[in-house]
């Protein structure tokens with residue numbers, strides 16, 4: 001990859017995603033499409049082949065940042081599949097247009113999803129949230145525009161406390177917010193009408209991959225009889241899972257859980273910091289997308305419609321493609 005000229009914007013976007021300055025599946029997808037667009041705009045490749053190779057290298061750099069949110073490879077796939085043409089200028093134009101189109105679709109999908117999700121919320125309802133999801137917030141925003149009064153119990157979401165971002169945004173939307181520590185969730189589920197969470201990836205069997213703690217919340221919510229609704233644009237559907245691949249769960253640095261000094265003071269302990277978990281479909285009542293809402297078990301039908309039976313990895317160099325398919329199968333057992 002060192003042989004390709006990567007634009008500074010690509011490096012910057014990749015760093016921001018890895019450091020979680022840019023975070024959340026939808027924002028990551030948007031930033032990745034923007035980075036490819038900048039690479040295409042700035043490229044001084046003098047042959048179509050060099051241009052394509054540069055864009056593929058940029059995509060690989062972006063892919064290395066975080067492994068779980070499938071919106072990232074889906075965004076890269078969308079843009080690279082539109083990188084078409086016989087000259088550098090045509091390739092550039094089509095790639096830039098592809099990125100523009102992708103970002104516009106992302107925006108539109110979130111608005112449409114918001115309308116679908118808002119229909120589930122009634123005036124006076126109280127929701128419980130986990131982490132920070134712009135797809136969830138789109139549902140709340142539309143419901144507020146419809147004049148519905150809402151309140152929210154917001155889990156702080158250790159270790160990164162994304163719940164505080166959610167709390168801030170909900171206050172801006174005129175929602176009454178109660179912030180709780182994660183371990184208090186069960187205690188407050190009786191007061192909630194819905195659990196409303198986002199997703200980083202949805203597998204073909206309807207399993208939902210989202211911020212660590214989502215699956216425990218869903219199990220408790222089911223026990224309490226509180227419906228669990230997942231707000232997730234179709235960009236969160238993971239086509240790789242149609243052939244049995246599992247979604248890779250990111251493990252982050254242990255210093256997010258405990259600072260090194262405090263850790264040393266305790267003695268010899270292991271610290272684990274998985275960023276996401278998998279909620280089995282039986283604990284999910286509905287998946288709200290821009291195409292309507294679905295029981296998790298039927299999501300595979302939508303996946304087939306959107307992705308067909310086969311997908312490609314357009315960031316892989318053409319002569320390495322077949323091999324990589326085999327390797328990625330081993331990577332994700």
Ligand SMILES: O=C(COP(=O)(O)O)[C@H](O)[C@H](O)COP(=O)(O)O
Nearest residue numbers: 023024025026133134135198199211
């Ligand atoms: O789990 C997270 C974010 O995790 P992190 O903070 O580790 O990126 C969010 O629930 C989903 O990404 C959905 O977000 P959105 O609906 O905005 O796509």
